[in-house]
C-alpha cells in the first residue's frame with residue numbers, strides 16, 4: 001500500500017459487514033463499500049445499467065446483485081457477471097486508516 005496524500009474517508013470500517021455494504025459519499029460522488037474475508041472493496045454505488053444502488057444489493061460470495069433488475073457484478077474486479085449488466089463498475093483501492101475505509105478518488109482502476 002503506497003502512501004497518498006489524496007485519501008478521503010468513506011466510512012467506519014466497523015460499519016461494513018459481509019452481507020451489508022455501506023453507501024458512502026465523498027467529494028460529490030457516491031460509493032459502495034464492501035468487505036469480504038476481512039478485505040475492503042470500493043465500487044461506484046450506481047449500477048452501470050440503470051438507477052439501482054449497489055449498496056442496497058444482495059451479496060453472494062464476491063458478487064453484488066443490483067436490487068433494480070437483479071443484474072450482478074463482481075465487487076472485487078468490477079466486472080459484470082449477470083445480465084442485464086454489461087458495463088464494468090469503476091473500482092478503487094480501499095485503504096484502512098485509523099479505522100476508516102479510505103480511497104484516493106483519482107485512483108480509479110477501471
Ligand code: FES
Nearest residue numbers: 047050066069071
Ligand atoms: S439498474 Fe442495476 S440491473 Fe438494471
